[in-house]
Amino acid sequence: MARITNAFFIAATGCSLDSTTIDYLLAEADRLIDSFVSSHGLSISPTAGQTACLAYAKSLLADRYRFDGTFDISTLGYSHKGGTEAIINQLRQEAEDILMAEASGGLGAIISRVDA
Numbered sequence: 001m002a003r004i005t006n007a008f009f010i011a012a013t014g015c016s017l018d019s020t021t022i023d024y025l026l027a028e029a030d031r032l033i034d035s036f037v038s039s040h041g042l043s044i045s046p047t048a049g050q051t052a053c054l055a056y057a058k059s060l061l062a063d064r065y066r067f068d069g070t071f072d073i074s075t076l077g078y079s080h081k082g083g084t085e086a087i088i089n090q091l092r093q094e095a096e097d098i099l100m101a102e103a104s105g106g107l108g109a110i111i112s113r114v115d116a
Contacts, residue, residue: 002026003053029056048102059091
C-alpha cells in the first residue's frame with residue numbers, strides 16, 4: 001500500500017493521468033524511500049514517509065512528462081528556469097532531505113522550491 005493515496009496525489013499535483021499510472025508512480029516512490037531508508041539505516045515516521053513520497057512521486061511525474069513531451073513551465077508549480085532535469089533532481093533531493101532531517105530529529109521547515 002502506498003504511503004499516499006491517488007486522491008491526495010491528484011489534489012497536490014493536479015495530475016490527470018489514469019489511476020493505474022499514478023499507482024505505478026506511487027509504488028516506485030515507496031520503493032525509492034524504502035531503498036534510501038534501508039541503505040542509510042534510518043527509521044522514519046509515517047508523516048516523513050508521506051512527505052518524502054509526495055516529493056519522490058512529483059519527481060517521477062516530472063520525469064514521465066519529460067519523456068512523453070508534456071512537461072511545461074507550469075507543471076507542478078516549479079520554475080522551468082533550471083530545466084526539467086534540475087527540477088527532477090531538486091524534487092528527489094527534497095525527498096532525501098526530508099528523510100535525513102527526520103532521522104536527525106524532525107522535519108523542520110526544509111521544503112524548498114527551485115529558484116524562480
